[in-house]
Amino acid sequence: GDNRSVSRSSTELVAYKNVNDLPPPRGEMMIQVDQKNEAILLPIYGSMVPFHIATVKTITSQSDTNRNCYVRIIFNVPGTPFSPHDANTLKNQGAIYLKEVSFRSKDPRHVNEVVAQIKTLRRQVAARESERAERAT
Amino acid sequence: MAEGHVFNSISLGGRGGTNIGQIKVHSGGIVWKKQGGGKAVEVDRSNISEIFWTKVPRSNQLGVRSKDGLYYKFIGFRDQEVASLTNFFRSSCGITPEEKQLSITGHNWGEVDFNGNMLAFLVGSKQAFEISLADVSQTQMQGKNDVLLEFHVDDTTGANEKDSLMEISFHIPNSNTQFVGDENRP
Numbered sequence: 001g002d003n004r005s006v007s008r009s010s011t012e013l014v015a016y017k018n019v020n021d022l023p024p025p026r027g028e029m030m031i032q033v034d035q036k037n038e039a040i041l042l043p044i045y046g047s048m049v050p051f052h053i054a055t056v057k058t059i060t061s062q063s064d065t066n067r068n069c070y071v072r073i074i075f076n077v078p079g080t081p082f083s084p085h086d087a088n089t090l091k092n093q094g095a096i097y098l099k100e101v102s103f104r105s106k107d108p109r110h111v112n113e114v115v116a117q118i119k120t121l122r123r124q125v126a127a128r129e130s131e132r133a134e135r136a137t
Numbered sequence: 138m139a140e141g142h143v144f145n146s147i148s149l150g151g152r153g154g155t156n157i158g159q160i161k162v163h164s165g166g167i168v169w170k171k172q173g174g175g176k177a178v179e180v181d182r183s184n185i186s187e188i189f190w191t192k193v194p195r196s197n198q199l200g201v202r203s204k205d206g207l208y209y210k211f212i213g214f215r216d217q218e219v220a221s222l223t224n225f226f227r228s229s230c231g232i233t234p235e236e237k238q239l240s241i242t243g244h245n246w247g248e249v250d251f252n253g254n255m256l257a258f259l260v261g262s263k264q265a266f267e268i269s270l271a272d273v274s275q276t277q278m279q280g281k282n283d284v285l286l287e288f289h290v291d292d293t294t295g296a297n298e299k300d301s302l303m304e305i306s307f308h309i310p311n312s313n314t315q316f317v318g319d320e321n322r323p
Contacts, residue, residue, distance in 0.1 A: 015243025022194040022241060025212075029154040030299035039243050044266040044302055046150020046210065047193070052243030071300065075245040077308040079282075093312045095246040098258060099283055102304035104290075110299060 015039035015052040022050060030110060031071065031103065033117040038125055040118055042073075042101060051075070051098075053125050059118045061111050069108045071115065074100050140164075142225060148212045149178060150198075152272050152288070154298030160199075160211055162222060164229040167201060169211060178209055182230050189237040190219055191264075200237060206253025208267065240265040248315070249307065268305065283308050 015037055016022055022041070023034055029043035040056065041048040057076045063069045077097040105111045141163025148155035149169055158171040166181040180203050189200035197214040199222070214222070226232045240247070240263035247260035257267045268286070275287040285306040 013243065016241040019192045019194055019239060019241055024195050028297045028299050042302075043154060043298055043300055045152055045268055046148070046155045046212070046296075047266060049266045050241055050243045051245055055243065055245040070303070077245075078310055092246050093310075094314055095310070096249050096258075096313060096315070097308040097310070098245040098305070099308040100285075100304070100306040101302065103300040104303050105300045107299055 013052045013054050015050045022048065030105075030107075031114045033114060033121060035117075035121060038121065040073075042103075044101075053118070053121050054129070056118065056122055059115050059122075061115045063108060067108075069105045069111045070102060071105060071111055072100065072102045073118075142218075142222060144214065144218065146213050149176075150210045150212050151296075152269065153296035153301065155212065156296050157213075162225060166230075167209075169209075180209065185230070185232060188226055188232050188234040190223070190234050191237045191239055193239060199234075202253065206255075208253065208255045208269070238263040268302075279306065282310060 015034075016039065021037065023032060025048070026032075029046070029048065031043065032041040032048065033039075034041060034050075037050075038053045039050045040053060041050050043049075055075050057074045059071065059073045061069065061071050075098055077099050141161055143159065143161045145159050146157060147160040147169065148157050149171070156171050156176060158169055158176075160167065160169045164182065166179065166183075166185065169178040171177065180201055184203045184205065185201060186204045187200075187202040189202075191198040191200060191210075193212060196212060197216065197219050199211040199214060201209045201211070203209075223234050226234050240260035242260060244260045244265075247258055247265060248262075250257045250259055254269050254271045255267050256270055258265045270286075272288050273286045274289045277285040277287070279285055283306050285304060287304050288302060290303070
């Protein structure tokens with residue numbers, strides 16, 4: 001269904017409701033962006049693991065002298081300013097947070113693409129959320 | 138006929154991604170062989186401690202935990218195969234598979250659970266992902282609240298992964314009570 005774009009608030013982030021809503025497996029495992037569900041998928045131990053875009057704080061890439069390319073994703077955790085999880089932080093006392101993941105990639109072009117897509121999606125969702133918050137006050 | 142079940146196109150998932158191959162489930166245990174030769178995985182019936190089914194996108198995943206603390210996941214079973222294999226595990230191996238659900242909410246907060254060599258990240262008691270501590274080359278405390286795990290660089294698996302996990306870190310707020318007073322582990 002597509003009713004969630006209206007009803008979902010940042011206190012109840014849900015990327016997927018059903019396992020089969022996740023993108024079908026591809027031949028090669030890599031970081032993926034699911035624009036429609038506002039999620040990123042990370043290859044961790046042979047599984048594609050979804051994270052809601054609003055959990056992402058920053059994404060950066062860099063390359064070293066051996067032409068290796070790296071992607072680093074930092075997630076929102078409590079105690080950082082302007083974290084959108086404030087309501088959740090209170091609700092999830094005692095939780096452990098995934099803070100950061102770093103990947104080495106074989107494909108610099110794919111890395112640039114993914115970084116750009118994630119940044120754009122993050123910006124769009126953040127803009128929409130702050131607009132909604134403003135309307136609500 | 139009661140000898141066992143053979144399935145082609147079953148992927149073994151792990152560090153490095155997935156490899157496709159053939160799995161044979163028989164009363165003596167489980168054998169998986171990589172397509173085209175090479176890697177093989179064999180778990181004897183006597184060495185299996187637990188079996189799990191997990192629904193994954195478009196298929197089902199068989200999880201096998203061995204008594205020596207290893208965990209294997211085999212991906213690509215159809216729903217009807219899950220039913221027949223569940224019966225087989227019960228009647229021929231005396232093991233009842235359990236259902237393990239996948240967390241798909243996309244949250245980055247939850248619980249950390251250790252089992253053998255495996256570290257599982259659980260969200261609302263469902264599993265988001267699992268990593269093997271055997272592949273961790275180094276752990277570091279960063280500040281008072283963060284734990285960083287670095288993975289071995291492995292270029293030899295030949296699996297189908299374009300992006301490989303190198304580091305992962307967890308933030309443990311002071312409000313967490315699970316690991317109070319234990320600074321050597323997350």
